Amino acid sequence: MRIGLAGVGRIGAFHASTLTGLDAVDEVVVADLDAALAERVATEQGLQHAPDIDTLLGSGLDAFVITTATTAHAALLRQALAAGIPTFCEKPVAATLDETIALTELSEASEVPVHIGFQRRFDTGYRRARAAVESGELGTIHALRALTHDQEPPHAAYIPTSGGIFRDCSVHDFDIVRYVTGHEVATVYATGENKGAEFFGAAGDVDTAAAVLTLDDGTLVTATATRYSGGGHDVRLEVMGSDGSIAVGLDDSLALRSAEEGVTFPAGPAHRSFMQRFLGAYRAELTAFCDVAAGRTPSPCTVRDALQAFRTAEACELSRAQRRPVAMSEIPDAPARTKATA
Template identity: 45%
Template sequence: MRIGLIGAGRIGAMHARLLDAQPDVAEVVVADVDPARAVVVAETLTRGVAAGIETAMDGVDAVAIASSTDTHVEYLIAAAKAGLPTFCEKPIALDLENTRRAIDAIDDAGVSVLMGFQRRYDPAIRAIRDRVVASGSRVPYLVRSQTHDPEPPPIDYVKVSGGIFRDCLIHDIDAVRYVTGQEVVSVRAIGAATGFPEIAAAGDVDSAAALLEMSGGTLAQLSGIRHDPVGYDVRLEVFTPDAAMSAGWGDAAAIVSLEPGAVAPADPFTNFWDRFDAAYKAEIAAFVAMVGGKATPAATHHDAYADLQVAAACDLSLSEGRTVYMSEVS
């Protein structure tokens, strides 16, 4: 199969390599707003070719969208009209209205879309999900999910990111929905900008937390910080009547135990590439399988909308200092 890839930046280049490694992919057609960058990425592949943005969807069997967020909606609509199965990095858009516009086009066309919430393909997180599903009616008591970045993103990015909930903690929102199989009923969010005044000046926070009430009765806690001095610390913990489970704990976990005799991590995770290497590989393999009619997406465009709704509710809760119910956000 021939796969069109739109976006040859940092994440696009990674997806290009992963697509190139798939046995069922005969050619990766790389396109970018910067044609020279598309050429550079294509030349690193064994089966890559560069193309212009305007022809990226011509003669391909599917398309992967890894361009800037502000282009996702139009590319998704174009892919839907062309009848192409699509992979799209999160988010579809930073607002619900434009996200809905893309979703309507996708649904009208009836094409399959896999959204880039790669944590659904993380082996440990999938194992937790399987254990929860296997337990049947035994609802989890509590879920804790966190994303602690080693360094804040560039301030120019912060200004257009949509804020910590829509940009960062939306992954945790999606992971909680995924492992519990429940939807969010209400949120209470708080945040602070104590370490980076430039983030506060940009209208965002550098530390955030939220309590989610889930539809099945489970409680969920989210936390996010833009600066973790040890490294990149993403963990998920689930407590059920049968088990206490975690994903992200291990020798590379970016946290130091002060228990007597404990050993500090020698090589903690410092970026999302390393932490989710297996997940990214499994995600692209699942996309190729979806194109071939052998798999269904773990995260769809409707999941992207539900996650964004929760992030928007968290923003509203943060700004107004109160519990927000999902019925208030549409």
């Protein structure tokens, strides 16, 4: 299988390296708006490179991976669909809700498979939690606690184009809550504050946020996010039921210390980045994409899945801004239709 990859920044170079180690992949060809960077990454990893992304897309690919900046995702996904190339796209598929809705409709009207990069769906812990819920092992699920706490904030230049902490960070929690429970979000109430660098507030964002979600079956979810978790990269999920509870991320890498005397758990070391935390999940995710591209399986995470998570993030931003609960019915999932005039 010959796979093209557009965008060789941090996650792009990481995915390129992962792809080269997969049995299904014969060749990886990379391209970037910065042609010199693409050539350097290709040389370092023993890959091929194309002079630009248009040339890459026209070079006879079996599959295409989009890991560019968010602002380029939508246009590249449209190009790939038009070219009939099975595509893996890192989240989000677009920077705005309207464009995400448009791409959802375009993708669903096409026979070209698209796999969106929500890697937690391929993490063994989250899969175990999903199985516990599906089997009834935990009884009636009444509450979940989800968190994504980055060890340190990204560069200041990233924040104005990130979409905000809910769209950039918590969106992973919103997706995995749907995946684990099998239910949709009905209402949200969200808030956030800044206690760190001034560039968050300058971009209209916050460095720490919290949301209370109510699912369509009445289950309550609390989701927290921060850019400042100095003890380590901390991503967890707790699922609490009438017959038992289960936790994802509760191992010796936990970036949390006990205040109780004599307790030595966790032994450490803590994870320092999301790539380290989800190394196995990323490999499993791209292996699954190869199966999708080969036509062996349907996409395990569609553009509509991405839309649903994005809608929840939109609702949280609206709730934070207006300081009120927001019903998901307020957030569109289809284009606005103009009423026909008589």
